[in-house]
Amino acid sequence: MTATDPSDDGALVLFSGGQDSTTCLAWALERFPRVETLGFDYGQRHRIELDCREQLRSELGRLDERWESRLGPDHTIDLAALGAVSETALTRDTEIAMAADGLPNTFVPGRNLVFLTFAAALAYRRGLRHIVGGMCETDYSGYPDCRDDTIKALQVALNLGMERRFVLHTPLMWLDKAATWALAEELGGRPLVDLVVEDSHTCYLGERGERHDWGYGCGTCPACALRAKGFAGYLARRGA
Numbered sequence: 430m431t432a433t434d435p436s437d438d439g440a441l442v443l444f445s446g447g448q449d450s451t452t453c454l455a456w457a458l459e460r461f462p463r464v465e466t467l468g469f470d471y472g473q474r475h476r477i478e479l480d481c482r483e484q485l486r487s488e489l490g491r492l493d494e495r496w497e498s499r500l501g502p503d504h505t506i507d508l509a510a511l512g513a514v515s516e517t518a519l520t521r522d523t524e525i526a527m528a529a530d531g532l533p534n535t536f537v538p539g540r541n542l543v544f545l546t547f548a549a550a551l552a553y554r555r556g557l558r559h560i561v562g563g564m565c566e567t568d569y570s571g572y573p574d575c576r577d578d579t580i581k582a583l584q585v586a587l588n589l590g591m592e593r594r595f596v597l598h599t600p601l602m603w604l605d606k607a608a609t610w611a612l613a614e615e616l617g618g619r620p621l622v623d624l625v626v627e628d629s630h631t632c633y634l635g636e637r638g639e640r641h642d643w644g645y646g647c648g649t650c651p652a653c654a655l656r657a658k659g660f661a662g663y664l665a666r667r668g669a
């Protein structure tokens with residue numbers, strides 16, 4: 430390691446407070462001795478997820494002393510400009526067509542490219558080598574910026590553009606939602622599954638009124654439907 434290299438053992442987790450990023454945070458805490466978290470604030474609809482984050486971070490620490498000792502600072506980056514792009518797009522015909530495909534109408538093309546680029550800039554300043562995100566090809570065919578090839582290409586671009594050796598980790602890339610619940614169980618047993626059910630947030634509409642067996646949400650938006658289907662699949666596979 431040269432003087433300009435970040436330490437090998439530090440990780441930055443893109444942490445929105447949803448099911449996927451909570452599972453990714455546990456995954457990182459299990460592997461890396463130093464873990465920091467990053468959330469992006471880019472609009473009201475995502476405020477509930479952001480509010481879940483601090484609760485989830487402290488609950489994860491309570492689950493496992495080792496995880497607690499590894500969990501470092503939380504960072505939030507204001508990306509209001511990204512929210513502005515999605516607001517503008519709401520009035521356009523192309524956006525209506527995308528919404529018909531089942532994508533949320535706040536969808537911003539290339540959003541994960543922006544997230545990972547900001548994450549790398551922060552990781553650079555914090556001396557963290559590993560960047561962990563919940564991108565997944567399996568259940569998200571509508572999001573080209575979640576594809577494995579996109580992430581791998583971006584890793585190359587970031588390493589060239591910042592003169593670093595970042596490693597972008599996407600532990601959920603080839604898992605379906607049922608397998609993501611199973612991964613949570615593998616990492617932290619039923620207590621972690623219960624924590625994800627109770628405290629993580631996925632619903633696109635930001636609803637937390639009704640408690641289902643898979644957690645809180647409207648139950649009908651694409652994100653809730655996926656989470657519910659995944660949880661049912663997970664229970665079926667484990668024979669519960």
Ligand code: ZN
Binds near residue numbers: 632633651652653654
């Ligand atoms: Zn919902």
